Amino acid sequence: MEPRVLMALALVVVAAGVPAVLCQTNAQDAAALEGLKSQWTNYPLSWNSGDPCGGGWDGIMCTNGRVTTLRLSSVSLQGTLSSSIGQLGQLTYLDLSFNINLGGPLPAEIGNLGELTTLILAGCSFTGNIPIAIGNLRKLGFLALNSNKFSGGIPSSIGVLTNLLWLDLADNQLTGSVPISTSTSPGLDQLVKTQHFHFNKNQLTGTLTGLFNSNMTLIHILFDSNKFSGSIPAEVGTVSTLEVLRLDRNGFTGAIPATIGSLVKLNELNLANNKLTGSVPDLSNMTNLNVVDLSNNTFDPSVAPSWFTSLTSLASVSIVSGSLSGQVPKGLFTLPTLQQVVLSNNQFNGTLEITGNISSSLQTVNLMDNRIVSTDTASYKKTLLLAGNPFCAEQDPNNRAFCSRQLQNASPYSTSMEKCGSAQCSDGQNVNPASCGCAFSYNGKMVFRAPFFVDLVSSTPFQLLESTMAAKLNLLPGSVALSDIHFNSDNYLQVQVKLFPTSGVTFNLSELTRIGSSLSNQIYKPPANFGPYFFIADPYAPLAVALGGKKSKMSTGAIAGIAVAGGVLVIALIFMSLFALRQKRRAKELKERADPFASWAAGQKDSGGAPQLKGARFFSFDELKICTNNFSDNHEIGSGGYGKVYRGILGDGTRVAIKRADRNSMQGAVEFKNEIELLSRVHHRNLVSLIGFCYEQGEQMLVYEYISNGTLRENLTGSGTYLDWKKRLRIALGSARGLAYLHELADPPIIHRDIKSTNILLDNNLKAKVADFGLSKLVADTEKGHVSTQVKGTLGYLDPEYYMTQQLSEKSDVYSFGVVMLELVSGRQPIEKGRYVVREVRLAIDPADHDHHYGLRGIVDPAIRDAARTPVFRRFVQLAMRCVDESAAARPAMGAVVKEIEAMLQNEPDDAGAGEGDSSADPSANEFDRHRGGGPPAHPYSDVEISRGSYAGDGASDYMPYFEVKPK
Ligand SMILES: *[C@@H]1O[C@H](CO)[C@@H](O)[C@H](O)[C@H]1NC(C)=O
Ligand SMILES: *[C@@H]1O[C@H](CO)[C@@H](O)[C@H](O)[C@H]1NC(C)=O
Numbered sequence: 001m002e003p004r005v006l007m008a009l010a011l012v013v014v015a016a017g018v019p020a021v022l023c024q025t026n027a028q029d030a031a032a033l034e035g036l037k038s039q040w041t042n043y044p045l046s047w048n049s050g051d052p053c054g055g056g057w058d059g060i061m062c063t064n065g066r067v068t069t070l071r072l073s074s075v076s077l078q079g080t081l082s083s084s085i086g087q088l089g090q091l092t093y094l095d096l097s098f099n100i101n102l103g104g105p106l107p108a109e110i111g112n113l114g115e116l117t118t119l120i121l122a123g124c125s126f127t128g129n130i131p132i133a134i135g136n137l138r139k140l141g142f143l144a145l146n147s148n149k150f151s152g153g154i155p156s157s158i159g160v161l162t163n164l165l166w167l168d169l170a171d172n173q174l175t176g177s178v179p180i181s182t183s184t185s186p187g188l189d190q191l192v193k194t195q196h197f198h199f200n201k202n203q204l205t206g207t208l209t210g211l212f213n214s215n216m217t218l219i220h221i222l223f224d225s226n227k228f229s230g231s232i233p234a235e236v237g238t239v240s241t242l243e244v245l246r247l248d249r250n251g252f253t254g255a256i257p258a259t260i261g262s263l264v265k266l267n268e269l270n271l272a273n274n275k276l277t278g279s280v281p282d283l284s285n286m287t288n289l290n291v292v293d294l295s296n297n298t299f300d301p302s303v304a305p306s307w308f309t310s311l312t313s314l315a316s317v318s319i320v321s322g323s324l325s326g327q328v329p330k331g332l333f334t335l336p337t338l339q340q341v342v343l344s345n346n347q348f349n350g351t352l353e354i355t356g357n358i359s360s361s362l363q364t365v366n367l368m369d370n371r372i373v374s375t376d377t378a379s380y381k382k383t384l385l386l387a388g389n390p391f392c393a394e395q396d397p398n399n400r401a402f403c404s405r406q407l408q409n410a411s412p413y414s415t416s417m418e419k420c421g422s423a424q425c426s427d428g429q430n431v432n433p434a435s436c437g438c439a440f441s442y443n444g445k446m447v448f449r450a451p452f453f454v455d456l457v458s459s460t461p462f463q464l465l466e467s468t469m470a471a472k473l474n475l476l477p478g479s480v481a482l483s484d485i486h487f488n489s490d491n492y493l494q495v496q497v498k499l500f501p502t503s504g505v506t507f508n509l510s511e512l513t514r515i516g517s518s519l520s521n522q523i524y525k526p527p528a529n530f531g532p533y534f535f536i537a538d539p540y541a542p543l544a545v546a547l548g549g550k551k552s553k554m555s556t557g558a559i560a561g562i563a564v565a566g567g568v569l570v571i572a573l574i575f576m577s578l579f580a581l582r583q584k585r586r587a588k589e590l591k592e593r594a595d596p597f598a599s600w601a602a603g604q605k606d607s608g609g610a611p612q613l614k615g616a617r618f619f620s621f622d623e624l625k626i627c628t629n630n631f632s633d634n635h636e637i638g639s640g641g642y643g644k645v646y647r648g649i650l651g652d653g654t655r656v657a658i659k660r661a662d663r664n665s666m667q668g669a670v671e672f673k674n675e676i677e678l679l680s681r682v683h684h685r686n687l688v689s690l691i692g693f694c695y696e697q698g699e700q701m702l703v704y705e706y707i708s709n710g711t712l713r714e715n716l717t718g719s720g721t722y723l724d725w726k727k728r729l730r731i732a733l734g735s736a737r738g739l740a741y742l743h744e745l746a747d748p749p750i751i752h753r754d755i756k757s758t759n760i761l762l763d764n765n766l767k768a769k770v771a772d773f774g775l776s777k778l779v780a781d782t783e784k785g786h787v788s789t790q791v792k793g794t795l796g797y798l799d800p801e802y803y804m805t806q807q808l809s810e811k812s813d814v815y816s817f818g819v820v821m822l823e824l825v826s827g828r829q830p831i832e833k834g835r836y837v838v839r840e841v842r843l844a845i846d847p848a849d850h851d852h853h854y855g856l857r858g859i860v861d862p863a864i865r866d867a868a869r870t871p872v873f874r875r876f877v878q879l880a881m882r883c884v885d886e887s888a889a890a891r892p893a894m895g896a897v898v899k900e901i902e903a904m905l906q907n908e909p910d911d912a913g914a915g916e917g918d919s920s921a922d923p924s925a926n927e928f929d930r931h932r933g934g935g936p937p938a939h940p941y942s943d944v945e946i947s948r949g950s951y952a953g954d955g956a957s958d959y960m961p962y963f964e965v966k967p968k
């Protein structure tokens with residue numbers, strides 16, 4: 001046998017299946033986006049090139065060329081919202097939250113977005129009225145306009161949005177009353193599905209009469225810090241789902257309706273700072289009540305209510321100025337979870353007894369300005385405030401501590417920085433508690449509007465907050481820092497949050513929007529005892545630095561100066577280099593295109609000169625960086641032992657998959673050069689082809705054509721296209737052809753080594769393409785025609801003979817291919833529930849099966865059960881079983897497999913749109929035979945050179961020959 005070299009391709013699992021999206025953005029949508037851009041500065045850089053729906057624009061997602069998602073949270077957008085937003089007729093999700101420099105009026109055209117289900121503009125600077133047209137958004141489920149500068153009234157048209165679950169208008173400058181429906185106009189009383197009414201911190205007036213009814217399913221009513229008046233409507237007591245009721249800081253008058261006592265699910269009741277009269281309400285049935293505040297009203301004088309000692313869930317009781325008298329019931333202090341008692345400015349008298357089995361959580365007892373004359377509190381060691389009581393007037397010096405008006409609370413929790421010592425950062429960076437390194441954290445305030453606890457010292461809840469945030473936001477454990485924890489002037493629990501990037505010193509744009517929207521649309525849910533929250537992000541420092549960069553006329557020098565001075569090199573590179581370095585890069589690229597390996601040869605001693613390429617082109621690192629938005633997470637489509645795979649769009653619109661080696665799996669320059677030389681010569685319609693590569697700045701990347709329809713595995717699992725029997729035959733044929741080409745036509749031959757259903761990709765026409773995303777390993781063996789190497793492959797597909805002998809040959813691929821054939825038959829993974837499909841089929845086969853399923857009725861995929869009664873099915877199973885023969889020698893070569901499947905397809909009834917199997921219509925269908933010429937299988941093609949013929953890209957090229965044979 002002539003000396004030969006076998007190539008072994010080590011492939012990794014690549015989940016290249018991303019939903020099919022068309023490259024072409026609908027013209028109207030494209031124009032609408034241009035309209036938005038025209039009024040924004042500092043929009044994402046990726047919006048300057050490529051096709052919006054092609055995956056290149058940050059924050060855009062599309063279906064069939066229509067923009068369905070626009071998500072640009074926390075990206076420092078600046079400007080106003082163009083009325084062209086109304087042209088995005090298929091938009092379902094719009095989140096522009098936390099862009100404090102995005103403002104102006106909300107255009108009425110927003111009402112044209114009839115498909116919108118989510119609208120989040122929280123934390124921007126929108127002004128003017130909320131447009132009435134918002135009532136056209138009939139599908140809206142989530143509306144968050146909080147923390148803007150909206151003024152005017154709440155439009156009554158919101159009352160028709162009956163799908164609304166979340167309505168947040170808090171923290172604006174809204175005036176007027178809450179609209180109630182009449183015979184002629186809608187009102188918010190009709191929102192029976194809505195769970196959240198967050199209207200706090202506005203200037204709303206009027207009464208709430210008619211707003212609540214028993215059909216409602218509200219969980220949170222947050223109406224605090226407004227100017228409401230009149231009495232609290234009794235109907236609020238019929239909203240039995242209610243967990244938080246905050247009506248504090250308003251002008252409510254009259255008695256608290258007794259019905260309120262029937263809200264047995266309530267966790268927090270806050271009616272403080274109104275002008276309520278009558279008696280302190282009876283809350284004894286509210287067995288879930290944690291926090292109650294009835295302070296600063298004008299209740300009738302009474303003794304302490306009985307629920308003071310019976311509501312065992314209480315954590316905090318506040319009734320300042322409540323006209324309460326008599327002795328403070330000592331049973332109050334023994335409630336098991338009690339943390340705080342604030343009963344200042346009442347008329348409690350007698351002896352204060354904090355004795356016996358007092359709550360271990362108790363931190364604060366404030367009884368200032370009462371009439372207490374003596375105490376029995378020796379066993380209570382935490383904060384006790386008794387100033388303004390007769391006891392303090394007569395006190396002996398030993399009691400002085402109790403009689404101070406100063407709260408001597410221990411300092412509240414904050415994330416420990418102890419292990420980082422005195423680490424300090426400059427230039428706006430912060431110390432990451434996880435690594436003690438410096439980075440640009442994503443900062444903001446998290447505000448809990450009704451926490452179920454008041455103790456800010458205890459670390460447990462806050463550490464849980466840290467760990468759940470890190471986990472849910474996909475950050476590294478410990479990379480969340482909390483500080484400045486306090487109850488603010490609105491009696492909200494406010495926490496300063498810093499989130500640190502998992503690698504590098506900055507978050508990229510897609511990470512920012514991902515985190516921003518996880519916090520704006522409540523994807524992140526804090527532990528239940530934190531209650532409802534909102535989050536307002538601070539502008540992200542590195543983006544703020546880049547602000548105005550788009551139209552910057554700064555010189556390279558100036559920008560470099562800022563970058564260095566600011567220490568923001570990374571972000572500067574991403575956001576500024578495009579402009580500043582464009583010219584330089586162009587020149588460099590031109591040079592490199594002319595002689596792609598000049599730098600290689602110069603810079604790499606072991607490179608052995610420029611590779612001989614056929615069709616593959618050289619890409620600069622910057623080029624690939626831009627087309628993947630700096631390798632952002634949302635461009636990532638797969639990963640494996642080798643590194644990560646990203647999708648991207650080249651300047652000319654070509655969609656590509658980019659495989660980027662990580663440090664550990666880089667090869668030497670010679671190996672990499674051999675690799676791309678080899679892959680650049682491999683062109684076949686059933687192989688994913690290499691478009692180019694990058695070898696620059698210490699990176700090794702391979703650029704492949706992008707295959708849109710995902711992996712065979714995904715499609716078999718039912719998450720993709722339904723694959724009937726004939727489609728399966730065609731897929732089998734296509735992948736067999738690709739593999740046969742590698743074995744028998746490629747020079748040198750290539751053993752794939754990891755054939756499996758996740759390495760077979762399907763294009764738009766369900767044409768199978770064997771993926772070779774991996775870097776190959778060149779192994780020469782001049783003696784035996786097989787390669788001795790470390791066993792590689794995937795469990796379930798692994799050739800048992802190869803496994804035992806470690807002798808690799810093409811027949812190992814044949815085995816794996818046989819397993820894939822059985823997957824096509826059964827629809828199952830090769831190993832499922834401990835059963836191995838090869839063994840199951842082998843045992844089940846029954847040629848005498850009178851039911852004509854060949855004994856496989858229990859194994860065959862129900863989706864193709866009818867086809868399973870045909871002779872072709874039987875032949876297919878028999879062929880698969882020969883492929884998985886224990887003995888490699890007994891297995892057919894791939895060329896023979898191709899021929900057999902071709903013959904099977906010819907026996908299948910014809911159908912319209914025949915592609916892969918319809919050999920008569922496809923001039924290249926028999927390419928294998930044409931090239932093969934019936935010669936001996938060994939290696940008959942060393943005398944031909946296979947080069948790339950016309951290649952028209954995916955889809956359109958079905959009837960194009962993919963390569964031609966030129967005699968040498
Ligand atoms: C609740 O819904 C029912 C059925 O739609 C309706 O008849 C009833 O009037 C509603 N009750 C209130 C208080 O709105
Ligand atoms: C508490 O529940 C009981 C039993 O359902 C009821 O009789 C009583 O009136 C309720 N008390 C209040 C204050 O709602």
Ligand SMILES: *[C@@H]1O[C@H](CO)[C@@H](O)[C@H](O)[C@H]1NC(C)=O
Binds near residue numbers: 272273295296318320
């Ligand atoms: C009660 O009113 C006083 C005086 O206006 C204020 O200082 C205090 O914070 C209020 N207490 C509560 C619990 O709201």
Ligand SMILES: *[C@@H]1O[C@H](CO)[C@@H](O)[C@H](O)[C@H]1NC(C)=O
Binds near residue numbers: 326327350
């Ligand atoms: C304490 O207050 C109660 C209720 O107002 C009153 O009946 C009682 O006489 C007072 N006791 C003292 C010692 O002042």
